[in-house]
Amino acid sequence: MPVGLPPSLLKLSEQLRRLPGAGPRSAERMALALVRSHNAWPKDLATAILEAQARVKLCPRCGFYAEGEELCDICRDTSRDSTTLCVVETANDVLPIERAGIYRGLYHCLGGKISPLDGIGPEHLRIGSLLERVESGVGEVIVALGNDVEGETTSIFLSGHLPTHLRISRLAQGLPMGGSIEIADSLTLGKAMENRLSLR
Numbered sequence: 001m002p003v004g005l006p007p008s009l010l011k012l013s014e015q016l017r018r019l020p021g022a023g024p025r026s027a028e029r030m031a032l033a034l035v036r037s038h039n040a041w042p043k044d045l046a047t048a049i050l051e052a053q054a055r056v057k058l059c060p061r062c063g064f065y066a067e068g069e070e071l072c073d074i075c076r077d078t079s080r081d082s083t084t085l086c087v088v089e090t091a092n093d094v095l096p097i098e099r100a101g102i103y104r105g106l107y108h109c110l111g112g113k114i115s116p117l118d119g120i121g122p123e124h125l126r127i128g129s130l131l132e133r134v135e136s137g138v139g140e141v142i143v144a145l146g147n148d149v150e151g152e153t154t155s156i157f158l159s160g161h162l163p164t165h166l167r168i169s170r171l172a173q174g175l176p177m178g179g180s181i182e183i184a185d186s187l188t189l190g191k192a193m194e195n196r197l198s199l200r
């Protein structure tokens with residue numbers, strides 16, 4: 001129901017509503033908070049958005065978020081176990097696994113899942129770079145893809161194409177069916193990682 005707000009305020013509110021988790025009321029509250037602010041915060045916010053958008057790229061090695069052309073913080077952390085790679089669908093999937101706090105290896109983000117119906121084949125994903133990466137000192141690959149059809153297809157493809165000397169495991173069941181890693185809670189994810197199952 002329109003409540004007669006000025007057009008520029010409505011426009012701002014509509015833009016904020018595009019944010020994940022923002023509903024019409026919360027977008028309206030955020031818009032009002034911004035336009036009624038008497039300090040530099042709205043300008044700082046706008047600058048921070050533009051700066052982050054311009055600077056944040058995907059790590060050239062693992063595909064997680066990084067600044068500029070640099071490797072990400074996880075790849076640069078020499079205390080991590082570089083012999084284990086956890087394969088996830090997107091960079092966002094790294095966050096819940098990191099929050100669960102039980103994994104100290106490195107990651108490889110595929111940038112999607114194999115989905116013949118959507119025309120997404122292995123050649124559209126970062127699978128070639130994964131196959132190259134495992135050649136240098138990697139002993140185990142943990143496949144942490146969602147347990148939907150595309151996740152299963154991708155897991156099967158990987159277990160058929162990764163070198164035979166590698167140990168390959170997948171997260172244990174317990175994650176919601178069809179659910180993505182991104183929405184799993186830390187406890188479930190931690191248990192699924194701990195009790196991972198051999199894929200071949």
Ligand SMILES: [Zn+2]
Binds near residue numbers: 063074
């Ligand atoms: Zn990285």
